[in-house]
Amino acid sequence: MTDFLLYALLAGLGVALVAGPLGCFVVWRRMAYFGDTLAHSALLGVSLGVLLDINLNITIIAIPLTMAIGLVFLEQRGFLALDTLLGILSHSALAAGLVVISLLPDVRVDLMSLLFGDLLAVTKSDLWMIYTVAAAVMALLGLLWKQLINITVDPELAAVEGTNVTLVRTALMLITALVIALAMKVVGVLLITALLIIPAATARRVSHTPEQMAIAASLIAMLTVVMGLAMSWNLDTPAGPSVVISASLLFCLSLAYRRQLS
Amino acid sequence: MSKLLLKLESIHKAFAGKSVIEDVSLSLHQGEITTLIGPNGAGKSTLAKIILGLIKPDSGSRVASSAIRIGYMPQKVTIDPTLPISTVRFLQLANASQQACHDALESMSIGHLAKTPIQNLSGGELQRALLARAILRKPNLLVLDEPVQGVDVNGQNELYKMINSLATSLNCAVLMVSHDLHLVMSATDQVICLNRHICCQGHPEQVTQDPAFIDIFGQTTAVYSHHHDHDHNLHGEVLDETTHTHGADCHHD
Numbered sequence: 001m002t003d004f005l006l007y008a009l010l011a012g013l014g015v016a017l018v019a020g021p022l023g024c025f026v027v028w029r030r031m032a033y034f035g036d037t038l039a040h041s042a043l044l045g046v047s048l049g050v051l052l053d054i055n056l057n058i059t060i061i062a063i064p065l066t067m068a069i070g071l072v073f074l075e076q077r078g079f080l081a082l083d084t085l086l087g088i089l090s091h092s093a094l095a096a097g098l099v100v101i102s103l104l105p106d107v108r109v110d111l112m113s114l115l116f117g118d119l120l121a122v123t124k125s126d127l128w129m130i131y132t133v134a135a136a137v138m139a140l141l142g143l144l145w146k147q148l149i150n151i152t153v154d155p156e157l158a159a160v161e162g163t164n165v166t167l168v169r170t171a172l173m174l175i176t177a178l179v180i181a182l183a184m185k186v187v188g189v190l191l192i193t194a195l196l197i198i199p200a201a202t203a204r205r206v207s208h209t210p211e212q213m214a215i216a217a218s219l220i221a222m223l224t225v226v227m228g229l230a231m232s233w234n235l236d237t238p239a240g241p242s243v244v245i246s247a248s249l250l251f252c253l254s255l256a257y258r259r260q261l262s
Numbered sequence: 263m264s265k266l267l268l269k270l271e272s273i274h275k276a277f278a279g280k281s282v283i284e285d286v287s288l289s290l291h292q293g294e295i296t297t298l299i300g301p302n303g304a305g306k307s308t309l310a311k312i313i314l315g316l317i318k319p320d321s322g323s324r325v326a327s328s329a330i331r332i333g334y335m336p337q338k339v340t341i342d343p344t345l346p347i348s349t350v351r352f353l354q355l356a357n358a359s360q361q362a363c364h365d366a367l368e369s370m371s372i373g374h375l376a377k378t379p380i381q382n383l384s385g386g387e388l389q390r391a392l393l394a395r396a397i398l399r400k401p402n403l404l405v406l407d408e409p410v411q412g413v414d415v416n417g418q419n420e421l422y423k424m425i426n427s428l429a430t431s432l433n434c435a436v437l438m439v440s441h442d443l444h445l446v447m448s449a450t451d452q453v454i455c456l457n458r459h460i461c462c463q464g465h466p467e468q469v470t471q472d473p474a475f476i477d478i479f480g481q482t483t484a485v486y487s488h489h490h491d492h493d494h495n496l497h498g499e500v501l502d503e504t505t506h507t508h509g510a511d512c513h514h515d
Binding site: 027028029030146149150152153154156157158159160161200201204207208209210212213 | 311314315316332334336339341342344345346347348351352355356357395399
């Protein structure tokens, strides 16, 4: 097997590993639109990073985090419904990202790879970055697992029982921003939410505990990466969308599986 | 004298400029059942959340005993159906052992539902599961927000009996939020009638004779001895806001 395919596979598997459990929280907490907003603002992060000549790894995480904090602030003022706010922020960020990219004097940014991912262009140093961040995300998730489940079930009960809800919520936002920065490599900003929620939704159908669902989502996401790469290799299709299509296919299969049971 | 667990003094709270709680002071003692009643929008849940420490008051003080352990039964929980979680696991989130959780469910006579997904419980079963979680931490203050909401009349009687026997066996203070009078009254030591400010408070017999109480809930004689058909008074808003003002009728100190 050629190096670039091996790198692509390893990168995809690393991202799929963390996309599983985080995707579960996105589904449980109904954060799909929130994920989209952060993903779109990551594009703005790239373009601002290039424009201002700042390390892209920093801006990709910093801009979505700023967006998340701004969102919390706007939500508390409560003059617009949350989905409207998310719609405004999400699409403004996407548009601003695209406009800033077009303003760059010499185009050093490959827009298509940002929008749809460029798994086949992953380098060795990308791999290091992916696995370092993935390890950090897994450590955070493991450390805070119980509190995360607790605030997802009922934040007020959790607070009365002594959980620092604000801290755990902020940590989850940080984790989401980190995973989005990673997933951008694989599927690009437009398809990140799909990589998060489709494997989790598929896993729901075979799980009876939160842990089972998180692990199943990881495994399913990894399987879709393998399937997507195989498809891309054989049919010469773009890797990111191929991964997402594979995930959708598995989800449809899981629907049939449940029907057989009942 | 029973032990003082929590004391509120001149609490004020407003949301977006609209005053919700005005100058409320109260104290909760070990072994006492306090019922908080009042019309819709009177600030009952807000006051309960201030007592729980979930909401910070704009002014006034909340002093809790250092030995306080609070068990909370919220008005409702909405758990997304995509989260696979059994009833016993829901209880374990309160940081209790599996055995303790099974025992708590047993004591609420829903032990057979331990493995059932929490989202599949009926209204009454869910209330019991919430109550089971509230008592897991062996609280000395139990805060119950509309504990019998969505439960039929028979189930309500049973739940109140459970709450009463729990209060005795745990020897804890109970703060119960309710807009339902007749079932609650018989077992209550102290009734606080809230309509943003405390209109009147005292023993149930006393309170039901209070002009401020009658102003809101209407004339109800012997509410706790037999069933009356006066729901139109209990579930509605205050009929005429202007007739109810601070005055000689108000007994708050």
